[in-house]
Amino acid sequence: MRHFGMEPNDPMSWLYLEDGQAYSSLDAIIRTGKKLGGIWRFLALLQPLPKPFRDWLYGFVARNRYRWFGRADLCALPDPEVQRRLLL
Numbered sequence: 144m145r146h147f148g149m150e151p152n153d154p155m156s157w158l159y160l161e162d163g164q165a166y167s168s169l170d171a172i173i174r175t176g177k178k179l180g181g182i183w184r185f186l187a188l189l190q191p192l193p194k195p196f197r198d199w200l201y202g203f204v205a206r207n208r209y210r211w212f213g214r215a216d217l218c219a220l221p222d223p224e225v226q227r228r229l230l231l
Contacts, residue, residue, distance in 0.1 A: 144156060144158050147165045147167070149167065157171045157172065157201075158171060159171035159172075159174050159175055161174060168197065168198050168201040168202075169189060169197040169198065169200060169201040170190075170194075170197065172186060172201070173186045173187055173189060173190050178228065179225070179228060180228075
């Protein structure tokens with residue numbers, strides 16, 4: 144992450160690498176959604192939005208996610224099918 148000018152300890156940082164190209168913030172989430180398929184592909188509907196608005200939207204959700212979705216002591220592990228798709 145530091146190579147791409149990002150702080151690894153920043154909870155708002157999200158980096159996705161695909162074919163040597165780096166994507167961050169909502170752009171990374173959209174790309175991940177396309178790879179996961181299913182309902183996650185609907186995230187692509189956000190792609191036409193202007194980048195400054197996408198970045199603002201990502202920050203807004205990141206800042207409020209605990210208030211909306213709560214906290215967990217442990218992260219849920221994805222089922223084997225999702226793990227297979229994530230570990231390319």
